[in-house]
Amino acid sequence: MDLKNHIPSGPIDQKWDKHRADLKLVNPANKRKFSVIVVGTGLAGSSAAATLAELGYNVQAFTYHDSARRAHSIAAQGGINAAKNYQNDGDSVWRLFYDTVKGGDFRAREANVHRLAEVSVNIIDQCVAQGVPFAREYGGYLSNRSFGGAQVSRTFYARGQTGQQLLLGAYQALMRQVGLGKVKLHNKQEMMDLIVVDGRARGIVTRNMVTGKVESHMADAVILATGGYGNVFYLSTNAMACNVTATYRAHKRGAFFANPCYTQIHPTCIPQSGDYQSKLTLMSESLRNDGRIWVPKNKGDKRAPDQIPESERDYYLERKYPSFGNLSPRDIASRAAKEACDDGRGVGPGGLGVYLDFSDAIKRLGEKVIADRYGNLFEMYERITGENPYHVPMRIYPAVHYTMGGLWVDYNLMSNVPGLFVLGEANFSDHGANRLGASALMQGLADGYFVIPYTIGGYFAQGGFSPVSQDSPVVQATVREAEEKIQKLLSINGKRSPTSFHRELGKIMWDKCGMARNEKGLTEALKRIPELREEFWQDVVIPGSGAELNQSLELGLRVADFLEFAELMCYDALHRNESCGGHFREEYQTEDGEAKRNDEEFAYVGAWEYTGVGSKPTLHKEQLEFENVQLATRSYK
Amino acid sequence: MxxxxxxxxxxxxxxxxxxxxxxxxxxxxxxxxxxxxxxxxxxxxxxxxxxxxxxxxxxxxxxxxxxxxxxxxxxxxxxxxxxxxxxxxxxxxxxxxxxxxxxxxxxxxxxDLVVDRGSFDRIIQKGGFVSVNTGNAQDGNTLPIPKLDADRAMDAAACIGCGACVAACPNASAMLFTAAKIGHLGSVPQGQAERSTRAMNMVLQMDAEGFGACTNHYECEAACPKGISADFIAQMNKDFVSSAFGGRD
Known part of the structure; x- marks a missing residue:
C-alpha cells in the first residue's frame, strides 16, 4: 500500500496557508449535518471537541474519567513552547521548527513540524484569552523560561502547573459547549473498538464503566486523542489509567502504527523505592534551568553529597555538552545518567540515581527566588522522598515518560483508514525520534484548536456519507466481539491478577526494549511476550462481574492489549538498525557513545500493518524528505 | 509496619x-x-x-x-x-x-470509595469559562496583567476539583470549589465581561445540585490539598450580591 502523506507543494513556510486555501469548506448550515466522535478529553481531545462544536458540528466526546478535566495532560509541569520571540533573543518560527526537527533526530516530517511552529503563537493568544493564568513579569507581560534543546527562552508557564491550567482552559471551553448543548459528553466510557463500515471509520464501541453496558455510537468521523502507550513499561510517569487500547484496537481494524519503538525516557524522575511501586514521578525539566546534575568522580563513593568536595564531582552534562550543559535534550541527558550509573558512580539505593543540586542557585539567587520558581516541585519531592531539596540535592533517575510513536497520519492528521483522525500524543507526526521539553502541550493544542478544525472540513466536503444504523450487521458484530472478549476474560478464573502480568510485561520491556536495546535482547523479548500472553489468557483472575464498576476488569482489558502491542514495539525496535533519539541500539553508536543514525537506510517512517495476533506485522515505509534542514549529526557539544 | x-x-x-x-x-x-x-x-x-x-x-x-x-x-x-x-x-x-x-x-x-462528582462539572457548565471561540484571540501581550493579579488568579485556579472541600464541610457545601473558579476568572481582565452572570449562574447551579450553604467553619480551606483560601468565598459572595442587585460589580 502506498502511504500518501498529502503534504502540499510549495515552499515550507507557505504550505499550510496554501493548504488552508485549497481545502474545501462546509458551509455553516451544513456543518450541523455532520457528526464527530472525539475519544479522549485531554488537551488535544478537549480542544478539538470544543472547537468543532463552536464551528457547528455535532460532537460527542468520550472519556474514561469521571470528569473531562482529569486527563494526564494535567500533569505536565514545566511549560509550553511558542515562537513569540517576546524575549528578543533571536527566536522565530524557523528556529522553533529547526530545533524541533533537530531535537527529533531528523525523523520527523518537516511540513508538519513547520505548521506546528507556525500555530504555536496562536495557541498562547487563545489560552491567554481564555484566562489561563500564565506567569507574568511585574510590567504585566508574559514571562518565559528555557527548556532542553533550545538556546532561546520560549517556554510559557503557569507556576509548575502549566498542563493543568492549559487543560482547564480547554476543559472550560468544552464545558461551555456541553452547557450549550453542542457537545454530548460521555463520562466513564471506555472505547472498546472502532467501527469501520465500507472502509470508513463510522463509530466506536464503548463500555460504560459504571453499568458495564457495551454499546455502539455512530458518526461521520472519529477522532482519537487518547494519548501514548508509555504504560506498556508498567512503571512510567503516565497516570495509572493511561493505555494503548483505543489506538491499538484501531490498529487491529486497519490503521497503521508508526514508529512504536520511539519512546522517551525522561532524565529527571524520582528513583524507584520498592517493588510495590505503582508509578514514577517526574520532576519538571524546568528544574534543569537552575539545578546542576552531577555524580561523584570516584566509583562507589558513599559519602554524603555535602562531604564530596567540588574537585571530586563530575558535572557530566556540563563537561560533555558545554554549549547546552544541564539543558541538553532528554534522550541525551537520560543516556548520560545511565552511563554514569552503569559505571558504578550512581548515588542512592542500588546506585540508580544522580544528583540534581540547587546549592549554587540558592547561593546566587537566594532561597526565596528558588521557592518562587519551583516551590511546588520541591514540596512534591519532599512529600515523596522525605528529603528537603533546599538542603540536600535531589536524587533523580530516568523514567519512561512519553511516546513519540503513534498511529500513522497524513498532513491532515487522518490515518490510512478514511474518517479516522488521530491527534496529540496518539499520533506519530511531529516529534520524530525524540520530543523536546514543553512541546507536548504545544502539539496537543495545535492539533485540536488549529489543525483539525480545518482539515476535517476537507474530509466532510468530499461527501458520500450514507447513514449507518446501529442495527446493521457490521456494527452489531463489532459490539458482540467486545462483549465476548469481556466474557472470556471474566471466565478464565485463574490465579494471577492483571497487575502481576502487567508488572512482568513491564520488566521485560524495560530490560529489553528500554533506554538501550540490542538484537539479542529484543529477540528474547519477542519469544517471551507471546508466552506471557498465553499465560495471561490461561491464568488471569478477574473478580466480580462485567455488569458493574469493576476496576480489575478495566485493567485486565488494557493489559490484554499491552500484551499484544509490546510485540509490535519490539519488532519495530529490532528492524530499525540504527540509533536515533529515544531509540538507542547498542550495536549502533559512535566511539564516544553517541547515537549513530543511518540516514541512507532508515530516513523513513516505519508504519506497521496488523496481520493477526502473534503474527509479524507488515512494514510500510514513508520516506522522509529533508528539503529545508540539512541532515546532520546531532550535536549539543 | x-x-x-x-x-x-x-x-x-x-x-x-x-x-x-x-x-x-x-x-x-x-x-x-x-x-x-x-x-x-x-x-x-x-x-x-x-x-x-x-x-x-x-x-x-x-x-x-x-x-x-x-x-x-x-x-x-x-x-x-x-x-x-x-x-x-x-x-x-x-x-x-x-x-x-x-x-x-x-x-x-x-x-466503595468511588463517588460521582458530576455535579462539579455541571457547576462549571453554568459559567466557569470565558466565552471566547477559538480564533477570536488577539496577541497575548496586548493585555498586560499586573503580576499580583495574575498570581492571585493562579492561586485560585490551582483547584484540582477533588471535592475534599465538600467532604470536609459540615454542610457539604461546594462554596470553595465554586468560589475558586469565580475567583480565578474574576481576578483577570478576560473574565470581567461575564463576571456578574457567572457568579449568579454558578451559585444557582451549586444550590440546585443539593450542596449546602456556608456557615464559616473554614474546614474546606484546611482540607484543600492546594491550599486555596476561603477569602475567595468572600469575593464570590460579593459578586453574587452585586449580580442579584443587577449590578455589574
Whole structure:
C-alpha cells in the first residue's frame, strides 16, 4: 500500500496557508449535518471537541474519567513552547521548527513540524484569552523560561502547573459547549473498538464503566486523542489509567502504527523505592534551568553529597555538552545518567540515581527566588522522598515518560483508514525520534484548536456519507466481539491478577526494549511476550462481574492489549538498525557513545500493518524528505 | 509496619454499606497511601475476594481523581496533600485507619470509595469559562496583567476539583470549589465581561445540585490539598450580591 502523506507543494513556510486555501469548506448550515466522535478529553481531545462544536458540528466526546478535566495532560509541569520571540533573543518560527526537527533526530516530517511552529503563537493568544493564568513579569507581560534543546527562552508557564491550567482552559471551553448543548459528553466510557463500515471509520464501541453496558455510537468521523502507550513499561510517569487500547484496537481494524519503538525516557524522575511501586514521578525539566546534575568522580563513593568536595564531582552534562550543559535534550541527558550509573558512580539505593543540586542557585539567587520558581516541585519531592531539596540535592533517575510513536497520519492528521483522525500524543507526526521539553502541550493544542478544525472540513466536503444504523450487521458484530472478549476474560478464573502480568510485561520491556536495546535482547523479548500472553489468557483472575464498576476488569482489558502491542514495539525496535533519539541500539553508536543514525537506510517512517495476533506485522515505509534542514549529526557539544 | 484498616464497602448506590476490617502486614514507610491499598487489593484478589474500588489516576497530586476520608479527614492528616501523595511514613506500626468515601448528597457513592462528582462539572457548565471561540484571540501581550493579579488568579485556579472541600464541610457545601473558579476568572481582565452572570449562574447551579450553604467553619480551606483560601468565598459572595442587585460589580 502506498502511504500518501498529502503534504502540499510549495515552499515550507507557505504550505499550510496554501493548504488552508485549497481545502474545501462546509458551509455553516451544513456543518450541523455532520457528526464527530472525539475519544479522549485531554488537551488535544478537549480542544478539538470544543472547537468543532463552536464551528457547528455535532460532537460527542468520550472519556474514561469521571470528569473531562482529569486527563494526564494535567500533569505536565514545566511549560509550553511558542515562537513569540517576546524575549528578543533571536527566536522565530524557523528556529522553533529547526530545533524541533533537530531535537527529533531528523525523523520527523518537516511540513508538519513547520505548521506546528507556525500555530504555536496562536495557541498562547487563545489560552491567554481564555484566562489561563500564565506567569507574568511585574510590567504585566508574559514571562518565559528555557527548556532542553533550545538556546532561546520560549517556554510559557503557569507556576509548575502549566498542563493543568492549559487543560482547564480547554476543559472550560468544552464545558461551555456541553452547557450549550453542542457537545454530548460521555463520562466513564471506555472505547472498546472502532467501527469501520465500507472502509470508513463510522463509530466506536464503548463500555460504560459504571453499568458495564457495551454499546455502539455512530458518526461521520472519529477522532482519537487518547494519548501514548508509555504504560506498556508498567512503571512510567503516565497516570495509572493511561493505555494503548483505543489506538491499538484501531490498529487491529486497519490503521497503521508508526514508529512504536520511539519512546522517551525522561532524565529527571524520582528513583524507584520498592517493588510495590505503582508509578514514577517526574520532576519538571524546568528544574534543569537552575539545578546542576552531577555524580561523584570516584566509583562507589558513599559519602554524603555535602562531604564530596567540588574537585571530586563530575558535572557530566556540563563537561560533555558545554554549549547546552544541564539543558541538553532528554534522550541525551537520560543516556548520560545511565552511563554514569552503569559505571558504578550512581548515588542512592542500588546506585540508580544522580544528583540534581540547587546549592549554587540558592547561593546566587537566594532561597526565596528558588521557592518562587519551583516551590511546588520541591514540596512534591519532599512529600515523596522525605528529603528537603533546599538542603540536600535531589536524587533523580530516568523514567519512561512519553511516546513519540503513534498511529500513522497524513498532513491532515487522518490515518490510512478514511474518517479516522488521530491527534496529540496518539499520533506519530511531529516529534520524530525524540520530543523536546514543553512541546507536548504545544502539539496537543495545535492539533485540536488549529489543525483539525480545518482539515476535517476537507474530509466532510468530499461527501458520500450514507447513514449507518446501529442495527446493521457490521456494527452489531463489532459490539458482540467486545462483549465476548469481556466474557472470556471474566471466565478464565485463574490465579494471577492483571497487575502481576502487567508488572512482568513491564520488566521485560524495560530490560529489553528500554533506554538501550540490542538484537539479542529484543529477540528474547519477542519469544517471551507471546508466552506471557498465553499465560495471561490461561491464568488471569478477574473478580466480580462485567455488569458493574469493576476496576480489575478495566485493567485486565488494557493489559490484554499491552500484551499484544509490546510485540509490535519490539519488532519495530529490532528492524530499525540504527540509533536515533529515544531509540538507542547498542550495536549502533559512535566511539564516544553517541547515537549513530543511518540516514541512507532508515530516513523513513516505519508504519506497521496488523496481520493477526502473534503474527509479524507488515512494514510500510514513508520516506522522509529533508528539503529545508540539512541532515546532520546531532550535536549539543 | 502492620496496620488495621476499617474500610467502607458498598456494592452500589442502593446498598446501605458498612465498614469492614482488614489487616495489612509489612507496609513500607516509603509507600504512598494508595500503594498500600494496592497491596491490600492484590491480597484480596489472591483470596478470591472483591478488591476495594477507589478512584485514582495521576498519583502525583494534580488530577484530582483520588479522594477518601482518612481517619475523619479528607485526604488524611497532612496539610496540602492529596491521598496519593500521603506516604506511609506518616503512620506507625499498629495504627488503626478508618477509610471512607466523600459523604455528601451531591456526591452519590458509586461503589466503595468511588463517588460521582458530576455535579462539579455541571457547576462549571453554568459559567466557569470565558466565552471566547477559538480564533477570536488577539496577541497575548496586548493585555498586560499586573503580576499580583495574575498570581492571585493562579492561586485560585490551582483547584484540582477533588471535592475534599465538600467532604470536609459540615454542610457539604461546594462554596470553595465554586468560589475558586469565580475567583480565578474574576481576578483577570478576560473574565470581567461575564463576571456578574457567572457568579449568579454558578451559585444557582451549586444550590440546585443539593450542596449546602456556608456557615464559616473554614474546614474546606484546611482540607484543600492546594491550599486555596476561603477569602475567595468572600469575593464570590460579593459578586453574587452585586449580580442579584443587577449590578455589574
Amino acid at each position: 502492620n496496620l488495621r484498616l476499617h474500610i467502607w464497602r458498598q456494592s452500589g448506590p442502593q446498598d446501605t454499606g458498612m465498614l469492614k476490617t482488614y489487616d495489612v502486614a509489612n507496609v513500607s514507610e516509603h509507600m504512598s497511601f494508595l500503594e498500600m491499598l494496592d497491596v491490600l487489593n492484590e491480597d484480596l484478589i489472591a483470596k478470591g475476594e472483591l478488591p476495594v474500588a477507589f478512584d485514582h489516576d495521576c498519583r502525583e497530586g494534580i488530577c484530582g481523581t483520588c479522594g477518601m476520608v482518612i481517619n475523619g479527614r479528607p485526604h488524611g492528616p497532612l496539610a496540602r496533600t492529596t491521598a496519593c501523595q500521603l506516604h506511609m511514613r506518616t503512620f506507625k506500626d499498629g495504627d488503626e485507619i478508618y477509610i471512607e468515601p466523600w459523604r455528601a448528597r451531591a456526591f452519590p457513592v458509586v461503589r
